[in-house]
Amino acid sequence: MHVLDNLAARGWRCADLTLRSLARHLQGQVIEKITGPLGLKAHSSTNEEKHNFVLKTPKGSRDFHPRQMAIREKVFGTIVNCFKRHGAQTIDTPVFELKETLTEKYGEEYKLIYNLEDQGGELLSLRYDLTVPFARYLVMNKITNFKCYHIGKVYRRDHPSIRRGRYREFYQCDFDIAGKYDPMIPDAECMKIVHEILTELQLGDFLIKISWEDVKNEMVGENGLAPEAADQIGAYVRLNGGISLIEQLLQDPRLSQNKLALEGLEDIKMLFRYLRLFGVTDNVFIDLSLARGLDYYTGVIYEAVLLPNQGEMQFQQQNDHAEELLNVGSVAGGGRYDELVGMFDAKDRKVPCVGLSIGIERIFAVMEQKAEISEEKIRTTDTQILVAAAQKNFLEERMKLISDLWSAGIKAEMLYKKDPKLLSQLHYCEETGIPLVAIVGEQELNDGVVKLRIVSTREEINVPRGNLIEEIKKRSS
Amino acid sequence: MHVLDNLAARGWRCADLTLRSLARHLQGQVIEKITGPLGLKAHSSTNEEKHNFVLKTPKGSRDFHPRQMAIREKVFGTIVNCFKRHGAQTIDTPVFELKETLTEKYGEEYKLIYNLEDQGGELLSLRYDLTVPFARYLVMNKITNFKCYHIGKVYRRDHPSIRRGRYREFYQCDFDIAGKYDPMIPDAECMKIVHEILTELQLGDFLIKISWEDVKNEMVGENGLAPEAADQIGAYVRLNGGISLIEQLLQDPRLSQNKLALEGLEDIKMLFRYLRLFGVTDNVFIDLSLARGLDYYTGVIYEAVLLPNQGEMQFQQQNDHAEELLNVGSVAGGGRYDELVGMFDAKDRKVPCVGLSIGIERIFAVMEQKAEISEEKIRTTDTQILVAAAQKNFLEERMKLISDLWSAGIKAEMLYKKDPKLLSQLHYCEETGIPLVAIVGEQELNDGVVKLRIVSTREEINVPRGNLIEEIKKRSS
Numbered sequence: 003m004h005v006l007d008n009l010a011a012r013g014w015r016c017a018d019l020t021l022r023s024l025a026r027h028l029q030g031q032v033i034e035k036i037t038g039p040l041g042l043k044a045h046s047s048t049n050e051e052k053h054n055f056v057l058k059t060p061k062g063s064r065d066f067h068p069r070q071m072a073i074r075e076k077v078f079g080t081i082v083n084c085f086k087r088h089g090a091q092t093i094d095t096p097v098f099e100l101k102e103t104l105t106e107k108y109g110e111e112y113k114l115i116y117n118l119e120d121q122g123g124e125l126l127s128l129r130y131d132l133t134v135p136f137a138r139y140l141v142m143n144k145i146t147n148f149k150c151y152h153i154g155k156v157y158r159r160d161h162p163s164i165r166r167g168r169y170r171e172f173y174q175c176d177f178d179i180a181g182k183y184d185p186m187i188p189d190a191e192c193m194k195i196v197h198e199i200l201t202e203l204q205l206g207d208f209l210i211k212i213s214w215e216d217v218k219n220e221m222v223g224e225n226g227l228a229p230e231a232a233d234q235i236g237a238y239v240r241l242n243g244g245i246s247l248i249e250q251l252l253q254d255p256r257l258s259q260n261k262l263a264l265e266g267l268e269d270i271k272m273l274f275r276y277l278r279l280f281g282v283t284d285n286v287f288i289d290l291s292l293a294r295g296l297d298y299y300t301g302v303i304y305e306a307v308l309l310p311n312q313g314e315m316q317f318q319q320q321n322d323h324a325e326e327l328l329n330v331g332s333v334a335g336g337g338r339y340d341e342l343v344g345m346f347d348a349k350d351r352k353v354p355c356v357g358l359s360i361g362i363e364r365i366f367a368v369m370e371q372k373a374e375i376s377e378e379k380i381r382t383t384d385t386q387i388l389v390a391a392a393q394k395n396f397l398e399e400r401m402k403l404i405s406d407l408w409s410a411g412i413k414a415e416m417l418y419k420k421d422p423k424l425l426s427q428l429h430y431c432e433e434t435g436i437p438l439v440a441i442v443g444e445q446e447l448n449d450g451v452v453k454l455r456i457v458s459t460r461e462e463i464n465v466p467r468g469n470l471i472e473e474i475k476k477r478s479s
Numbered sequence: 480m481h482v483l484d485n486l487a488a489r490g491w492r493c494a495d496l497t498l499r500s501l502a503r504h505l506q507g508q509v510i511e512k513i514t515g516p517l518g519l520k521a522h523s524s525t526n527e528e529k530h531n532f533v534l535k536t537p538k539g540s541r542d543f544h545p546r547q548m549a550i551r552e553k554v555f556g557t558i559v560n561c562f563k564r565h566g567a568q569t570i571d572t573p574v575f576e577l578k579e580t581l582t583e584k585y586g587e588e589y590k591l592i593y594n595l596e597d598q599g600g601e602l603l604s605l606r607y608d609l610t611v612p613f614a615r616y617l618v619m620n621k622i623t624n625f626k627c628y629h630i631g632k633v634y635r636r637d638h639p640s641i642r643r644g645r646y647r648e649f650y651q652c653d654f655d656i657a658g659k660y661d662p663m664i665p666d667a668e669c670m671k672i673v674h675e676i677l678t679e680l681q682l683g684d685f686l687i688k689i690s691w692e693d694v695k696n697e698m699v700g701e702n703g704l705a706p707e708a709a710d711q712i713g714a715y716v717r718l719n720g721g722i723s724l725i726e727q728l729l730q731d732p733r734l735s736q737n738k739l740a741l742e743g744l745e746d747i748k749m750l751f752r753y754l755r756l757f758g759v760t761d762n763v764f765i766d767l768s769l770a771r772g773l774d775y776y777t778g779v780i781y782e783a784v785l786l787p788n789q790g791e792m793q794f795q796q797q798n799d800h801a802e803e804l805l806n807v808g809s810v811a812g813g814g815r816y817d818e819l820v821g822m823f824d825a826k827d828r829k830v831p832c833v834g835l836s837i838g839i840e841r842i843f844a845v846m847e848q849k850a851e852i853s854e855e856k857i858r859t860t861d862t863q864i865l866v867a868a869a870q871k872n873f874l875e876e877r878m879k880l881i882s883d884l885w886s887a888g889i890k891a892e893m894l895y896k897k898d899p900k901l902l903s904q905l906h907y908c909e910e911t912g913i914p915l916v917a918i919v920g921e922q923e924l925n926d927g928v929v930k931l932r933i934v935s936t937r938e939e940i941n942v943p944r945g946n947l948i949e950e951i952k953k954r955s956s
Contacts, residue, residue, distance in 0.1 A: 055579055058619070060576065065619075068569060068570060087885055087888065087889070088891075089862040093545060093548060096648050116595055116596075119594040138534060139542055171573050194882075279875055281886075397664075398752075405671075405757045414565075418656070418660035420664075
């Protein structure tokens with residue numbers, strides 16, 4: 003049938019219109035009339051207007067650039083891998099919670115909570131940490147035994163310090179064990195996990211400090227002692243040789259008459275015996291000066307801090323800000339919070355919990371600085387090969403080839419030009435770190451081969467079309 | 480030296496206090512006095528108070544349970560893998576933006592934007608999509624060529640429909656190609672990516688509909704035609720055999736006199752030639768009835784919809800709500816937006832963009848329903864082996880062994896009890912799907928072996944301690 007006859011039957015004008023509009027839009031040309039407020043805005047807005055509008059991210063927040071994302075993926079990969087190695091499940095909770103869910107959980111820090119505008123309906127706040135949503139989750143789902151990790155962004159209207167990796171929007175990365183268990187076993191595993199993660203991330207030497215806040219309070223609080231004395235006590239229970247020290251205390255007649263003291267010593271002894279079985283004591287010690295920020299901790303608390311290494315020392319000498327840069331403080335922390343879950347439970351049922359939180363933003367900051375110092379080149383894509391042509395009119399051959407590579411699971415790119423210059427294609431590889439180039443051309447096509455170029459050595463070999471995928475996989479592994 | 484002499488020298492009372500407090504806290508017992516508002520709340524709040532406080536997530540939001548997270552990880556894994564196969568970098572932007580960044584980008588839908596409360600400082604809104612932040616990112620960083628994916632949560636104060644996977648907090652999952660390139664090449668790759676992802680996720684048959692909104696507007700808008708006529712036009716350019724149809728039109732003398740019409744036809748021809756080279760035409764067709772929600776599209780737009788399959792048909796017959804359940808509408812969409820970036824640029828510099836967005840929440844919904852239908856058992860952990868004991872007093876041996884397994888990268892768990900019953904340990908494996916158990920005991924210890932139990936077959940073999948890791952890896956692969 004002759005289509006235009008039918009079109010004519012329905013009016014030529016409309017068909018003509020159709021095709022003209024079609025032409026304009028498929029060409030992606032700027033068109034006179036764009037429907038909708040966006041279109042209007044795009045044409046009404048003058049440069050002056052735009053100049054008044056400062057283009058930025060909100061204070062204390064940031065975009066992650068591809069290079070930072072590459073580091074972030076690597077770090078999260080290591081951490082999640084460790085959490086899974088310890089048999090954790092994972093959950094996710096909303097970025098906002100009912101305002102009342104967060105009420106009276108953070109003491110004075112409630113001032114730092116972001117509230118959403120009352121636009122009708124529920125009053126909402128952005129989550130301040132992942133621990134309160136986790137407790138809310140346990141009670142809502144009547145869970146009394148749970149080993150889980152929880153990674154997400156949290157929000158605090160705090161004074162940001164970008165250099166030190168302190169932001170208003172930042173990731174938290176938590177691992178928690180909920181349930182009634184025999185003492186110190188889950189607590190020891192949490193510290194083991196912190197130890198594994200910091201070791202695997204190769205952040206350099208670190209210390210895990212352990213304390214229990216109320217002791218500190220009783221000793222240096224109102225009716226307590228002078229801080230010097232407290233620190234002295236701390237010095238006695240340092241854990242380099244800590245267990246022998248505890249033995250010594252246990253054998254002391256004056257101590258052995260104090261039941262609670264004995265139990266306490268037995269518990270420390272137990273914790274460190276477990277840590278030793280896990281191969282984690284060399285860099286763990288008790289430090290009474292330690293204090294965690296939040297109120298919900300009820301038992302042992304701990305914090306991991308990095309020790310600057312040789313290279314960083316040198317970096318510090320060379321850079322004014324380096325000291326501040328590298329002094330990132332604690333990179334992990336956690337402790338026992340046996341009361342929090344009960345607060346959400348109408349029947350006050352307690353679910354004892356112990357957890358840890360990885361100071362992921364600080365770790366990002368350290369990793370970025372390390373990359374900066376070592377000037378290591380970080381790739382932001384995994385592309386294995388660029389499909390290129392040396393002659394004109396080979397776009398379709400490139401498309402056929404790249405489609406085959408994609409089907410075989412090969413990570414491949416091509417330039418979005420009909421006839422790109424070979425030089426610009428090779429330059430793209432240099433720029434983005436693509437190690438291989440597959441070059442198609444008249445001669446190769448006739449010979450049934452593809453010219454494979456190794457970017458680093460500039461070596462070129464002809465590979466039979468049928469062996470190409472195998473060859474790429476071999477050279478990529 | 481005798482420690483208590485030194486302690487005494489600094490006052491016995493304090494040492495005593497230390498240890499008593501220590502004992503209380505390390506035992507994780509409920510203590511009389513908890514410092515900070517949390518502690519006070521925990522004791523002041525009565526059951527009545529708690530009953531008045533409804534424990535829930537905000538309207539239109541939800542927690543992801545471990546089972547859902549397992550599905551989510553699988554889906555994201557497939558998608559990200561595909562994006563990387565096409566050489567994309569990735570970025571992340573904050574969950575909130577300056578309010579004015581979102582102003583006048585969404586037409587009437589601006590009403591659905593969540594604003595943050597004015598607590599002093601900048602006025603902020605939660606991001607409504609990832610496309611506007613992406614455009615803001617390009618201009619802020621003066622980027623004119625970029626191939627990138629962007630995955631994050633976005634927020635819309637819309638009427639939620641949980642059943643159909645429509646939430647107020649939901650993930651978006653975008654892939655965008657920015658830059659001036661030869662026509663249709665990046666556009667074709669975006670459709671190729673949608674095709675690959677929907678195929679790999681095995682969601683069943685799907686269609687990719689293509690349209691260009693302004694054509695529709697001109698034809699059925701004010702001075703346009705009746706919808707019937709428009710649909711008729713649509714009928715002519717259906718793409719089952721579409722290219723031959725275009726050839727036919729091109730040869731028509733009356734058309735060949737219309738330059739724009741010719742260009743338009745050449746462009747469609749080009750797009751579908753490229754799609755054919757990518758092996759993507761069988762389920763792609765033009766549908767003038769298609770309309771994307773947002774205003775910023777300027778060229779070709781497209782949308783992918785699932786077609787219910789046999790199993791789901793049956794499911795529908797058996798379940799009242801199934802039809803609604805399975806009618807998830809579009810699962811991917813995108814198009815060209817050449818104007819948006821210019822809106823942020825003071826000098827009005829245009830950066831042509833084409834992109835796609837995967838309707839990830841709808842895909843989660845479909846996957847969860849499929850799992851429900853097939854009743855497949857989804858594991859929420861990857862644990863390879865449980866380290867167990869058959870006798871009492873083997874906690875420390877279990878800890879030593881599990882520590883070695885963790886060091887070797889084996890995913891291993893143990894129960895947090897001193898002397899758990901063997902039965903409860905085996906039950907835990909059945910429950911959580913752990914395939915192997917390593918049992919330590921007196922006899923095994925003396926023989927230098929570990930008893931390895933295969934949970935599914937209940938087969939038990941003694942493995943020399945030195946071969947255990949190798950054996951586990953062999954049986955886990």
